Amino acid sequence: MTAQRGVWYTLFDMTQAKCDLNKNAVGRFAPTPSGNMHLGNVLCALLAYLSAKSKGGKFLIRIEDLDALRCPKSSAYKILDDLAVLGIISDETPLFQSERTAKYAEAEERLREKGLLYPCFCTRKELHAAHAPRLSDGGVVYGGACRNLTAAQIEEKLKTQKPCVRIQVAEKTLSFTDGLCGEISQDLLTECGDFIIKRSDGVYAYQLAVTVDDGECGVTEVVRGNDLLSSTPRQLFLFDELGFARPQYYHIPLVCDAHGRKLSKSEGDTFGDLLHRKPPEAILGALAFAAGILPENRAASLRELTERFDWALVHKDRILLPEL
Numbered sequence: 001m002t003a004q005r006g007v008w009y010t011l012f013d014m015t016q017a018k019c020d021l022n023k024n025a026v027g028r029f030a031p032t033p034s035g036n037m038h039l040g041n042v043l044c045a046l047l048a049y050l051s052a053k054s055k056g057g058k059f060l061i062r063i064e065d066l067d068a069l070r071c072p073k074s075s076a077y078k079i080l081d082d083l084a085v086l087g088i089i090s091d092e093t094p095l096f097q098s099e100r101t102a103k104y105a106e107a108e109e110r111l112r113e114k115g116l117l118y119p120c121f122c123t124r125k126e127l128h129a130a131h132a133p134r135l136s137d138g139g140v141v142y143g144g145a146c147r148n149l150t151a152a153q154i155e156e157k158l159k160t161q162k163p164c165v166r167i168q169v170a171e172k173t174l175s176f177t178d179g180l181c182g183e184i185s186q187d188l189l190t191e192c193g194d195f196i197i198k199r200s201d202g203v204y205a206y207q208l209a210v211t212v213d214d215g216e217c218g219v220t221e222v223v224r225g226n227d228l229l230s231s232t233p234r235q236l237f238l239f240d241e242l243g244f245a246r247p248q249y250y251h252i253p254l255v256c257d258a259h260g261r262k263l264s265k266s267e268g269d270t271f272g273d274l275l276h277r278k279p280p281e282a283i284l285g286a287l288a289f290a291a292g293i294l295p296e297n298r299a300a301s302l303r304e305l306t307e308r309f310d311w312a313l314v315h316k317d318r319i320l321l322p323e324l
């Protein structure tokens, strides 16, 4: 006689199969603590958490406080505390970029050994006066004025100017498939240009730090706002040059309030206030509903949302928060 396996066993089997499928998944949330988190940031943290956990993977939080003056430790701790109230906790001690300069310097050295770096003395005024094509993040496509300076020219300029460090991009189109936005391509030379990896004040640029951190932590999936979509080819270029495996990207759409207005960090501590007014499960449920994971706006636990989570449910165009 063969024993009949109960329903619970089948469900257990299915859950295991789902977990085993990608249990090496490593997700992360990487806030810049330059102010209070708004609900769009919290939603991003939630989706990053659910995506990694629904595969049985690991979830990390990294504090992007490269700009130490704009990013006080107190803001970083508040972000960690507020997320913890929702149960969104890093599986490892959160990294602080301000403490990882040595790692970025190592990566800079590796890129220099490959002959990819050069000092750039161009001023902001010169860059903008050059009528170069604009990048969607407000920068300009660098025309390469300092790319071929001679050693003597560099020595002369160093007497009066502090350069930033640029990386020379390859003459190629970089493509990737975003989990929400689909196929994305960027011609590195004409749409991006040689970009800065270290500022003239010695602070490493976001593009380098984020790549080194995601690469070294073995991050397999990056969930973030689609305002960073145009940065991704630069990061993929660095991933390739530094020999790290590329992660899968999910760029989430703009999150708006119930009136369709863009959220901003400066509008008081709306999330902090909400945490005092509403139980965590009501906030989680409302965020999950806004994203498309729950069909109605009701309280839900992180556990329930992890079980329900599927990227196919997540809205691709705009996320409208309900009245909270």
Ligand code: GLU
Binding pocket: 029, 030, 031, 032, 064, 210, 223, 224, 228
């Ligand atoms: N630190 C960035 C922000 O707060 C996010 C960077 C990333 O996720 O790659 O907008």
